[in-house]
Amino acid sequence: MKATINIIGSGFSSLAASCYLAKAGYEVTVFEKNKTIGGRARQLIKDGFTFDIGPTWYWMPDVFERFFADFNKKSSDYYTLQKLNPAYSVYFGKDDYITIEDTLEKITIAFEKEESGSSKKLNKFIEDAKSNYDIAIKDLVYNPGVSPLELITPATIKKINQFFSTIKKDVRKEFKNERLIKILEFPVLFLGAKPSDTPSFYSFMNYADFGLGTFHPKKGMYQVILAMEHLAKDLGVTIKTEANIDKIIVEDGVAKGLVSNGESIYSDIVLSGADYHHTETLLDKPFRQYSENYWKKKTFAPSSLLFYIGFDKKLKNVNHHTLFFDVDFEAHAEAIYDTCKWPENPLFYASFPSKTDSSCAPQDKEAGIFLIPLAPGLEDTPELRATYFEKIITRFENMTSQSVKNNILFKESFCLNDFIKDYNSYKGNAYGMANTLLQTAFLRPKLKSKTVRNLFFTGQLTVPGPGVPPSLISGKLAANLITKHHSILV
Numbered sequence: 175m176k177a178t179i180n181i182i183g184s185g186f187s188s189l190a191a192s193c194y195l196a197k198a199g200y201e202v203t204v205f206e207k208n209k210t211i212g213g214r215a216r217q218l219i220k221d222g223f224t225f226d227i228g229p230t231w232y233w234m235p236d237v238f239e240r241f242f243a244d245f246n247k248k249s250s251d252y253y254t255l256q257k258l259n260p261a262y263s264v265y266f267g268k269d270d271y272i273t274i275e276d277t278l279e280k281i282t283i284a285f286e287k288e289e290s291g292s293s294k295k296l297n298k299f300i301e302d303a304k305s306n307y308d309i310a311i312k313d314l315v316y317n318p319g320v321s322p323l324e325l326i327t328p329a330t331i332k333k334i335n336q337f338f339s340t341i342k343k344d345v346r347k348e349f350k351n352e353r354l355i356k357i358l359e360f361p362v363l364f365l366g367a368k369p370s371d372t373p374s375f376y377s378f379m380n381y382a383d384f385g386l387g388t389f390h391p392k393k394g395m396y397q398v399i400l401a402m403e404h405l406a407k408d409l410g411v412t413i414k415t416e417a418n419i420d421k422i423i424v425e426d427g428v429a430k431g432l433v434s435n436g437e438s439i440y441s442d443i444v445l446s447g448a449d450y451h452h453t454e455t456l457l458d459k460p461f462r463q464y465s466e467n468y469w470k471k472k473t474f475a476p477s478s479l480l481f482y483i484g485f486d487k488k489l490k491n492v493n494h495h496t497l498f499f500d501v502d503f504e505a506h507a508e509a510i511y512d513t514c515k516w517p518e519n520p521l522f523y524a525s526f527p528s529k530t531d532s533s534c535a536p537q538d539k540e541a542g543i544f545l546i547p548l549a550p551g552l553e554d555t556p557e558l559r560a561t562y563f564e565k566i567i568t569r570f571e572n573m574t575s576q577s578v579k580n581n582i583l584f585k586e587s588f589c590l591n592d593f594i595k596d597y598n599s600y601k602g603n604a605y606g607m608a609n610t611l612l613q614t615a616f617l618r619p620k621l622k623s624k625t626v627r628n629l630f631f632t633g634q635l636t637v638p639g640p641g642v643p644p645s646l647i648s649g650k651l652a653a654n655l656i657t658k659h660h661s662i663l664v
């Protein structure tokens with residue numbers, strides 16, 4: 175008889191794991207609490223507008239291709255990818271922005287205009303970032319985070335200094351122009367920590383940005399979730415929605431299944447892609463590996479306040495991805511990581527997918543997503559959401575020289591309370607646990623439980639970390655560990 179595996183959650187990591195495990199020969203069932211699959215990457219469809227609720231930046235296309243290639247597929251078997259040009263633009267003040275185009279050559283020209291001599295330095299910086307990418311993303315991140323030895327290779331030994339310097343120091347050593355510094359420090363924000371807490375080695379994110387570019391799947395990121403659902407079902411995975419998990423059944427120290435909506439569903443192995451902290455609360459206390467104090471001490475990636483807006487006209491002076499870095503970056507970062515309060519003057523990000531993809535909004539209308547990064551654990555009230563919307567939309571109007579407040583057909587918001595309610599997210603975090611030096615690889619919560627046999631974890635709180643590409647890899651790593659420890663037959 176085939177061994178059975180119950181998987182909690184249907185985010186990128188769970189879906190990836192389900193595909194690998196079904197391909198290996200297990201009988202796999204996915205249990206998702208929400209009505210639709212996809213977790214943080216779900217989709218909002220309203221009045222002819224389509225919004226990705228979570229991820230909007232498709233970076234590291236090679237990681238997606240590597241995932242599909244493991245099943246003899248390509249992304250193009252499921253969705254159409256477009257390389258965005260421009261990739262994005264960054265506002266620094268009224269009508270004052272830098273546009274990042276789709277090749278390094280064009281980007282170096284933009285840099286040179288800002289700071290004489292910077293193009294040569296940029297080429298060198300990206301060359302080094304590429305070599306880090308080749309070491310990290312093509313190799314290191316595919317390790318299961320079991321031993322420190324995974325990080326010690328001839329290639330990393332040569333780069334040892336880069337683990338003890340930071341992105342902030344390295345960028346400032348080479349570049350003097352504050353605007354270029356902000357652009358070069360932006361990609362590591364995806365890893366969830368401040369550039370001053372992120373090792374230089376993580377400059378591989380700058381290669382992902384300038385070297386590989388920014389892509390958009392036609393009809394949005396949710397197409398990737400649909401592709402994975404398609405693949406998983408073809409491989410024989412069963413997916414159940416509105417199937418909340420209340421408890422992990424443990425007998426004699428061995429995981430035996432799940433309680434879903436009050437019903438016990440037995441399996442040989444349990445894998446959870448729900449947030450790690452929440453998964454442990456589904457176990458009786460003696461079986462939890464990490465104390466509340468452990469989680470409290472960790473650096474969590476930010477939460478976010480998001481708005482999804484249908485505009486009744488096309489907007490001008492914005493691109494598909496537009497960043498608003500017109501206020502003090504340090505003050506906002508301090509509010510997220512140090513003082514943990516709502517920022518006085520927030521930086522924000524806006525995405526207008528209908529700028530490049532007509533399927534995202536009705537004709538002559540615009541779909542807009544606005545995101546303010548926030549500290550996890552903050553108070554979240556309708557009044558605070560309204561205050562912050564007013565702050566950013568007023569700045570948006572001023573910087574892009576247009577009025578939009580009277581062109582809003584509808585506005586939905588999503589913030590800390592929703593992250594907790596919808597995903598059981600620890601303190602309402604959006605992007606999981608940050609990738610700092612002390613929260614990297616074997617120093618992250620483990621894929622395999624130390625206290626319960628046959629229980630495994632995957633997702634952005636374990637290895638390799640936050641983001642869609644790492645979540646895909648996390649699913650593969652968890653599946654590999656399971657296949658290593660358990661025969662496919664019982």
Ligand SMILES: Cc1cc2nc3c(=O)[nH]c(=O)nc-3n(C[C@H](O)[C@H](O)[C@H](O)COP(=O)(O)OP(=O)(O)OC[C@H]3O[C@@H](n4cnc5c(N)ncnc54)[C@H](O)[C@@H]3O)c2cc1C
Pocket residue numbers: 182183184185186187188205206207208211212213214215227228229230231232233417418419420447448449452478480596597598604605606632633634635639640641642643645
């Ligand atoms: C606003 C936002 C913007 C982002 N932008 C980007 C981006 O542009 N690019 C990028 O690469 N990454 C981005 N990310 C990060 C990326 O979306 C995540 O890293 C990734 O989606 C996490 O996948 P996961 O499988 O680890 O977790 P999740 O997607 O959270 O999946 C966990 C699943 O478990 C389910 N679950 C929880 N508890 C239970 C329970 N008790 N019973 C049953 N099911 C349960 C949840 O409902 C959820 O479906 C963004 C994230 C957010 C929130």
